Amino acid sequence: MNSTKPSGEINFEQAIQKLDEIVSNMENSNLNLDSLVGNYQKGIQLLSICRKKLDDAEFKIKEATTDILSDKQNDSRQN
Incomplete structure (x- = not known):
């Protein structure tokens, strides 16, 4: 059974690790132009995944913080 996940x-x-591997490979080898371009494209896709996951995490943190602050304000109004 194949345990790899779709990129989404x-x-x-995992995305950071793969991105690091791609960068290292591009820096330390004599790849031809087509391989470099392919690695660059994979890197851009991984970077996009990382940015989306960071944006999602930031949204969840802001949402949780807002909920906590809202609960505190409601508690202080009730007292």
Whole structure:
């Protein structure tokens, strides 16, 4: 059974690790132009995944913070 996830299901840490591997490979090898372009494209896709996951995390944090502050304000109004 294949355990790889579609790119939309990759977690942040996996995406960063793959991105790091791509960058390292591009820096330390004599790849031809087509390979470089392919690696660049994969890197851009991984970067996009990372940014989306960071944006989602930031939204959840802001939402949780807003909920907590709202609850505190409601509690202080009731007292």
